[in-house]
Amino acid sequence: MKNILVKGIFGIGLCTAVLAGCTNNSVAPSTKVTPIEIPESVATGSGQFAFDFFKNLQxxxxxxxxxxxxxxxxxxxxGMLLAGAQGETASEIKTALKLNDISEDDLQQAYKVLIRDLPIADSRVKVGLANSMWYKEGFPVKTDYTQGLKDIFNAExxxxxxxxxxxxxxxxWASDNTNKKIDKVLDSITADQVMFLLxxxxxxxxxxxxxxxxxxxxAAYNLExxxxxxxxxxxxEGTFDAASNDTYKALRLPYANGQFNMTLILPNDGVKxxxxxxxxxxxxxxxxxxSQLHGTKVMVGLPKFQLKYSVKLNKTLSQMGIQKVFLPGAELQGISSQNNLLVSFVKQDTFLGVDEEGTEAAAVTTIGIEVTSLPMVQKFICNKPFGLVISENxxxxxxxxxRIMNPTLH
Known part of the structure; x- marks a missing residue:
């Protein structure tokens, strides 16, 4: 399938306007943009997955x-788990990840490109993307599976x-790969756990x-x-790409050369x-x-805050159709010849810090696998719950x- 430069759901276009009144606090945009080329089918499917995931999480x-x-x-x-799944288990994961119309080669190529190119897309934006697999000594892991994780995901x-x-x-490992923002993803290792994918x-x-x-x-902040x-x-105050409709206003704040952006989503009065x-x-x-975002002179108000968030995703993923992998009889024979494996948990730990200089964010997703013992200056003031998306064009x-409901600065 042809690779294209995608400027869709995960990518919000470059804000080209010179922002007013901030000569001393500006990061001069670099003229160099490193395009990240992945198959259109993967880009579209990943975007659909992102919004479906967030809807089900809420x-x-x-x-x-x-x-x-x-x-x-x-x-x-x-994706690392899918590489070892088979049968109905693999089918459920593919459907939830919106991969049914995507070839294995296109998917693997997309993962490789993102791991290779996201960290170097903008020299003024630091992005780290790392994968690892940890298994219990003596547990028989198939060589093809471990080699695939190394080749496709550059996994340790x-x-x-x-x-x-x-x-x-x-x-x-989690701490080292998130600039110490997430220092714990596991509280304990139980006797029946044999593998972790991170x-x-x-x-x-x-x-x-x-x-x-x-x-x-x-300033005042209105809770829901x-x-x-x-x-x-x-x-x-400056010129930003902004838009509005019957339910919300949107505005994007570019980082560095504009290849990465934060899009703010502020609901209209009476809308949650x-x-x-x-x-x-x-x-x-x-x-x-x-077609909707256009350069507009805006006064932006954005809370300065930090948050840490941790969530177990078994229920969310089950709602999205991934069910068999959590049950005895999960078809994970691509990982091991043992037939009594299942996923005990999928969880994500995140960090977000927003201040005058920019944004620092981190996430670690952990999958535990166990054996069964079985022109006017508009205002865009985020003084009430708002949404945000950090994307690469x-x-x-x-x-x-x-979804920021109650920002707090620690």
Whole structure:
């Protein structure tokens, strides 16, 4: 299949306007853009998966909680699991990941390209993407499976006695690959657990035009239950790509050379951000990007905050149709000749920090495998729950998605 430069759901186009009033706080855009070319079918499927995943996640979580996850990290971790799945188990994973119309070669090539090219796409944005597989010494892992993880996912493969030392090493790997933002992904290793698959994604980008700290001040923030609080709000006036419709306003903030962006989604009065994010589909996002966002002079207000989030995804993935892999009889014969394997958990730990200089974000997805013992200045002030997406333009990759209900600066 032909590879194309995709500027779709995971990619929000370059903001070319020179932002006003920030000469001393701007990161001069680089003229060099490193396009990331993946098959269109993979880009489209990945985008559909991202929004379907977030919609189902919201349905399993309390409506008042902050949510922040990485569709890309989850997709890649599940891709490693898919490499060892067979039969109905593999079919369920492929359907949920929107891979039914995608060839194995196209998928593998896309993973390789993202792992190779995302970290070097913008010299002023730091992206780390790493994979690993840890197995219990003595557990018979098929050579074809481990070699595939190395070749396709550039994964580190390590066999260890599953004791306290192994626990420390796995957590250290997560910390090392997220700039110490996620220092623990496992609390313990149980006797029946024989393998862990991990994906780590790290992002740090400076705004193309930074917020001036002199303009940061305490401001009111309206919670969805009608109460209010005070938060630390950053302000900046400039020209940004913006759009609005009957339910929300959207605005994108570029990082560095504009290849990576944060898109803010602010619901209109009387509309809940959860409803907006659940209703948004790939086609809506693509239309927003291609035809609705235009350079507009805007006063932006964005909370300065940090959050850590951890979520077990078994229920969410089950709602998306991935069920057999969690049950006895899971068809994971591609991993091992043992027929009594199942996935005990899929979880994701994330970090998000937003300040005047830019954004730092990290995610680790962990899959545990066990044996069964069986012109006017508009205002865009995020003073109420809002959504956000961090994306890369040319590969159509959504790195992170969030629903910020109650921002807090720690």
């Amino acid at each position: 349905a399993t979580q309390p409506a008042t909680e902050n949510l922040f996850v990485s569709p890309l990290s989850l997709h890649m971790a599940m 493969v390590t066999g260890l006695p599953f004791d306290a030392t192994a626990l420390a090493k796995i957590n250290q 994906n780590a994604l790290y992002f740090k980008g400076s705004w193309q035009s930074e917020f001036d700290p002199k303009n940061t001040k305490e 239950d009608g109460t209010g609080k005070t938060t630390t709000m950053m302000f900046h 951000i959860g409803d907006v994010m659940s209703a948004m589909k790939y086609t809506d996002w693509e239309d927003l990007q291609k 040319t590969s159509n990759s959504i790195l992170f998605m969030g």
